[in-house]
Amino acid sequence: DAGVTQSPTHLIKTRGQQVTLRCSPKSGHDTVSWYQQALGQGPQFIFQYYEEEERQRGNFPDRFSGHQFPNYSSELNVNALLLGDSALYLCASSFFLNTEAFFGQGTRLTVV
Amino acid sequence: AQTVTQSQPEMSVQEAETVTLSCTYDTSESDYYLFWYKQPPSRQMILVIRQEAYKQQNATENRFSVNFQKAAKSFSLKISDSQLGDAAMYFCAYRSLTDQGGSEKLVFGKGTKLTVNP
Numbered sequence: 001d002a003g004v005t006q007s008p009t010h011l012i013k014t015r016g017q018q019v020t021l022r023c024s025p026k027s028g029h030d031t032v033s034w035y036q037q038a039l040g041q042g043p044q045f046i047f048q049y050y051e052e053e054e055r056q057r058g059n060f061p062d063r064f065s066g067h068q069f070p071n072y073s074s075e076l077n078v079n080a081l082l083l084g085d086s087a088l089y090l091c092a093s094s095f096f097l098n099t100e101a102f103f104g105q106g107t108r109l110t111v112v
Numbered sequence: 113a114q115t116v117t118q119s120q121p122e123m124s125v126q127e128a129e130t131v132t133l134s135c136t137y138d139t140s141e142s143d144y145y146l147f148w149y150k151q152p153p154s155r156q157m158i159l160v161i162r163q164e165a166y167k168q169q170n171a172t173e174n175r176f177s178v179n180f181q182k183a184a185k186s187f188s189l190k191i192s193d194s195q196l197g198d199a200a201m202y203f204c205a206y207r208s209l210t211d212q213g214g215s216e217k218l219v220f221g222k223g224t225k226l227t228v229n230p
Contacts, residue, residue: 042203092218
């Protein structure tokens, strides 16, 4: 049983560029959440997707957007990258409203 | 808004000994979930233990147990018989049960880095 998989594992982008990160949820899970983890910090909630809609959003600007596909996989898009967007981006999947979330290994984004 | 505070940036323990990691939180809600997650160098967050606020009994998972003090809003993690594989970052997290509280999201503390010495 495959767990949560994220791609790519590492990424280097230039300030001002756009980036897309991908997440495949654990088999059977229908809900995907994204978190940003800056160096030395705990993860911060970005948003959650269920039934291809954004259900809730954290305190992140509109430059952060997402999408969920019919197969429950999800993408996180960040436009107009800033140096401060450099972080580990974690994807978590779960059954809708279930309390147990399973995390992927994250994508390390470096903005230069 | 809920907040989670971990006051110990780093802790160390000798192999086979016991260590306790501290966590406090702030909320106006009466029902919620609390979690401890482990993040090894592989970066994947792994659920260690979960506590429902309405349960008075402290949760236990093998060598891991919690001391949940609801009135004090304290949620500490005790690791018994520490093993080298326990070395990791440990994060305390809160989850609301209401839409208004943001039931979809986990609110994390800043983490405690645990070192296990052989």
